[in-house]
Structure formats: structure tokens, C-alpha cells
Amino acid sequence: MNNIEFILPEEIEKRSFEIISKELGERGISLKPEQEMVIKRVIHTSADFEYAQTLTFSEGAVEKAKELLRNGADIVTDTNMGLAGINKTVLARYGGAAHCFMADKEVAELARQHRTTRAAVSMEMAAKIEKPVIxxxxxxxxxxxxxxxxxxxxxxxxxxxxxxxxxxxxxxxAKELILTTEVPYIVNRGRKGGSNVAAAVCNAILYELGR
Amino acid sequence: MNNIEFILPEEIEKRSFEIISKELGERGISLKPEQEMVIKRVIHTSADFEYAQTLTFSEGAVEKAKELLRNGADIVTDTNMGLAGINKTVLARYGGAAHCFMADKEVAELARQHRTTRAAVSMEMAAKIEKPVIxxxxxxxxxxxxxxxxxxxxxxxxxxxxxxxxxxxxxxxAKELILTTEVPYIVNRGRKGGSNVAAAVCNAILYELGR
Structure with missing residues (x-):
């Protein structure tokens, strides 16, 4: 089999990040140390280097998110794909849980009544969680x-x-609106993103906690 | 709120596909009718028009996949994110089910013993399903x-x-290997893809069944 390199499973991710680092360098892109692992993990999940230019962080965002997760913050996401992708084992190690309310019957019913999206209703449900929520x-x-x-x-x-x-x-x-608030954020400006990107950002931060 | 257009939830997807069609035209890209809805749904899920150039179909691939799903074929995917994203309600309407064996304890144990990936073992598990599998x-x-x-x-x-x-x-x-087989395929050449893309391809085909 041409061009297939035999590589142990545990080495694949390490090698991938080495390639990403090398190619970022070749593109003349240098990342802030605090943001580096988040941006690299999003590139790892998308093979799209554009994220190095569009991911936008509020001041000290990654440290803030790490502090929240270390203290047991929950994560609420807007898709079941995102929920599936978040590493819930690591999250639970610090006392956090992940939620997605999109498939709840109550959410669908309220969205229908109010002529809005299930996502909007889900955020209102999430606002009732009595602990810090990412x-x-x-x-x-x-x-x-x-x-x-x-x-x-x-x-x-x-x-x-x-x-x-x-x-x-x-x-x-909608992303630009968030940039105008006082809430700490990681936002990808432009059209791109996705459930996979949301999960990758969460996991990048969770994995930093163990280092 | 600047630039936010008030649009009914059910209109959002329709409008998105109109924008995608328009921008494909502006880029001088014309798609084969059979492949159109698959490519557009992948762009919809990624906001990445590169997929119009890299998604590769074997002869009559979409018709073949439709026929399989219409006759109750199962889908096996290699991530729980992909599994979460596939529209299992529509799949079940035709008699199919979706599976992901990645989190099975037996899979992890066999992968460890054989020094291979859980994904490879998952494919062997899937090969035992006694009906056609996508x-x-x-x-x-x-x-x-x-x-x-x-x-x-x-x-x-x-x-x-x-x-x-x-x-x-x-x-x-690995993708190039699949192109050399006689098995019907939809492959995205290059580095890009993902669980979201896998689910989008499945759903595009499932939604075509209802038209």
C-alpha cells in the first residue's frame, strides 16, 4: 500500500500536531502560547489552517476557561454532535457535566409556541443551571x-x-455580537465553525488541565 | 442588533442553500445534478466551498446509496459524533439502523491486544452485520x-x-486506496473531512429519498 506509513495508534495524534506546528511555521504564523493548543486542536479536527487567522480570544480567555473547568463548571452545547464530541470523562474528573437540551420535548414545544428556534429555548433552559456554565x-x-x-x-x-x-x-x-459583550469568549469570526470545532475547543482546554 | 435578519427557523436552511447555490455559480462551479445535494449539504455543514472540488463519486454513487438506504441498509460510522449527527429517524423509516462500535469494551480490548486502532477493530465487527452496510x-x-x-x-x-x-x-x-476498489464510494480527496461531513453526506442521501 503506497504512502501508508505504519504508525502506532498512540503516535498518530502526536505526529499530527508536529505536522500542524511545522506548517504553521511555513505559513509564517506564530501563535500566542496561551492560545496555541486550542488553535492547533481546531486545525487537527478540521485540517483547515484558516482557523489560525479567525479564532478570536478575549483577554486571558484560555486561562479563564481552564479556571472554570478546574472548578467544576458545566458545558452546555447546542447540538448532540457537540455533546458526543466533548470528552465527558475528563470533564467529570473536575466535577463538570455536559448538556444539550435540543432534543428535549419541552424545548421543541416552547420553540413552536414562541415561533423561535429550539436553540434559543435551549439557552433559556441552560440559564437555569445553578452553577457556572460554559x-x-x-x-x-x-x-x-x-x-x-x-x-x-x-x-x-x-x-x-x-x-x-x-x-x-x-x-x-451573531458572532460579532458576542465580541461586544463583557463575557469571556473564544469566537471564530466568519462563517466557519461547527459542532466538531466546538467540541475541539472544549477538549483542548480540558486536556490543558492535565498538563 | 446590526446585520441580524429576522427569519423564521424553517426558512434558515432554505435560505442557506440559496446562498450556497448562488456562490457556487459565482465561482463558476457547476455540479452534476445527481451529486448536487450531497455537495451542497457538505458545504452547508462546513461553510467550506473547497468540498465542491474534492468530493469524488464513483459512477452513479448517489443513486446506488439511495437504493441501499431505500432497501433498509444499515450505516456504520467510526465516531459517536458521526452517529449523533446521522438522522436516525429517517434512516429507520426505511428499515435501517446506525451503529458505532468505537466505545465498545470488546473493541478497545481487541485493539490493545492486536496493537491496532479501535477503528480497525470496529470495521471487523461491522463486517459481521448480516445485511448491506454503508x-x-x-x-x-x-x-x-x-x-x-x-x-x-x-x-x-x-x-x-x-x-x-x-x-x-x-x-x-487511505482515501486513495478506496478509489482503487470496485466498491461504490463517496470520498473527499485530501486532508479534509470529519464526522460532521460523514453525517452530512448520509443525511443528504436520506433526505433525497423523501423527494
Whole structure:
């Protein structure tokens, strides 16, 4: 089999990150040490180096997220794919749990009644969790818009927002809204993102806790 | 809120696909009618137009996959994220089920014993399913390599392969192997892909069944 390199399973991820580091260098991109493992893990999950240019961090964002997770913060995500991708074993080691309310019957019913999205209703459900919550939004701009409205109305303040929905309608504008708030964030500007990216950001931070 | 367009939830997807069609036109890209909805749904899930150039279909691939799913074929995927993303309600309507064996204890134990990946062992487990199986590989090139070895050894013939793993080590070469087989396929050449892409390809085909 041409071009297939025999490599032990445990070596594959290490080698991948070496290639990513090398190619970032070749592109003349240098990353801030604090942000490095998040950006590299998103590139690892997408094979898309554009994220090195578009991932945007509030001041000290990664340290803030690490502190939250170390103290047992929960994660709420807007898709079951994101939920499946988050490393819940590591999260639980620090006392946190991951949630996605999108498939709840109550959420669907409320969204129908209010002519809004399940994602927006899910954020309202999440706001009732009585501990710090990191929001990891990989799909629905309406989730970010709902969070923005609650923040500006001072009815709820998320502990942290990972704002990486993907798409073509309202996605870019919804991400820009989050950048105007005082809530710490990691946002991918532009259209790109996704549940896989949301999970990769969460996992990158969780894995940093063990170092 | 600047640039936020108020749009009903059910309109968002329709509008997104209109934007994708328009921008494909602006890039001078015309898609084969049979492949169009698969490529557009992958762009919808990634916001990455590169997929219009790299998604590769065997002759009549989409029709073949539709026929398989219409007749109740199962889908086996190599990640729980992919499993979460596949529309299992629509799949079940035609008699199919979706599986991911990656988290099985037996799989982990066999992978450890044989110094191979869980993905490779998962493919061997899947080969025992006694009905046609579509393999949707979004993560592990070793899953594709295992399928290739079983195909060339004539020990197993998958009904269809969706080969869209993402990554930097052996990923491109593993995809190229699948192109050399007689098994019908949809493969994304190059490094890009992912669980989200695997699920998007499955769902695009499932949704075509209802048209």
C-alpha cells in the first residue's frame, strides 16, 4: 500500500500536531502560547489552517476557561454532535457535566409556541443551571443571539462563551455580537465553525488541565 | 442588533442553500445534478466551498446509496459524533439502523491486544452485520485501510463507503486506496473531512429519498 506509513495508534495524534506546528511555521504564523493548543486542536479536527487567522480570544480567555473547568463548571452545547464530541470523562474528573437540551420535548414545544428556534429555548433552559456554565455553540446563531439578549438585559450572565456556529444566515453577525459583550469568549469570526470545532475547543482546554 | 435578519427557523436552511447555490455559480462551479445535494449539504455543514472540488463519486454513487438506504441498509460510522449527527429517524423509516462500535469494551480490548486502532477493530465487527452496510468514515484512516484489506483479501465487501476522514497522517493515502476498489464510494480527496461531513453526506442521501 503506497504512502501508508505504519504508525502506532498512540503516535498518530502526536505526529499530527508536529505536522500542524511545522506548517504553521511555513505559513509564517506564530501563535500566542496561551492560545496555541486550542488553535492547533481546531486545525487537527478540521485540517483547515484558516482557523489560525479567525479564532478570536478575549483577554486571558484560555486561562479563564481552564479556571472554570478546574472548578467544576458545566458545558452546555447546542447540538448532540457537540455533546458526543466533548470528552465527558475528563470533564467529570473536575466535577463538570455536559448538556444539550435540543432534543428535549419541552424545548421543541416552547420553540413552536414562541415561533423561535429550539436553540434559543435551549439557552433559556441552560440559564437555569445553578452553577457556572460554559456555552459551546457550534451550530445555531440563534443560540448566540439569545445569549446576547439575556446578557444585555442583565437577566443572565454566562460564565464563558465558545461561539463557533457554522453557516450562511446570521452566523457572522451573531458572532460579532458576542465580541461586544463583557463575557469571556473564544469566537471564530466568519462563517466557519461547527459542532466538531466546538467540541475541539472544549477538549483542548480540558486536556490543558492535565498538563 | 446590526446585520441580524429576522427569519423564521424553517426558512434558515432554505435560505442557506440559496446562498450556497448562488456562490457556487459565482465561482463558476457547476455540479452534476445527481451529486448536487450531497455537495451542497457538505458545504452547508462546513461553510467550506473547497468540498465542491474534492468530493469524488464513483459512477452513479448517489443513486446506488439511495437504493441501499431505500432497501433498509444499515450505516456504520467510526465516531459517536458521526452517529449523533446521522438522522436516525429517517434512516429507520426505511428499515435501517446506525451503529458505532468505537466505545465498545470488546473493541478497545481487541485493539490493545492486536496493537491496532479501535477503528480497525470496529470495521471487523461491522463486517459481521448480516445485511448491506454503508460505511461512513469521518475520523480514522485506519478504518479505511482495514476495509481496503478486507476487500482485497475478498473476506468482506462493504455495500458502500463514505470515506471522509480528516487529518494529517495516512489520511490522504487511505482515501486513495478506496478509489482503487470496485466498491461504490463517496470520498473527499485530501486532508479534509470529519464526522460532521460523514453525517452530512448520509443525511443528504436520506433526505433525497423523501423527494
Amino acid at each position: 456555552f459551546a455553540v457550534g451550530n445555531a446563531p440563534t443560540a448566540l443571539i439569545q445569549l446576547y439578549e439575556m446578557i444585555t438585559a442583565k437577566s443572565f450572565r454566562p460564565a464563558f462563551i465558545i461561539g463557533v456556529p457554522v453557516g450562511f444566515v446570521n452566523v457572522e453577525a | 460505511f461512513a468514515v469521518g475520523n480514522a484512516p485506519t478504518a479505511l485501510i482495514q476495509l481496503y484489506e478486507m476487500i482485497t483479501a475478498k473476506s468482506f465487501r462493504p455495500a458502500f463507503i463514505i470515506g471522509v476522514p480528516v487529518g494529517f497522517v495516512n489520511v490522504e493515502a
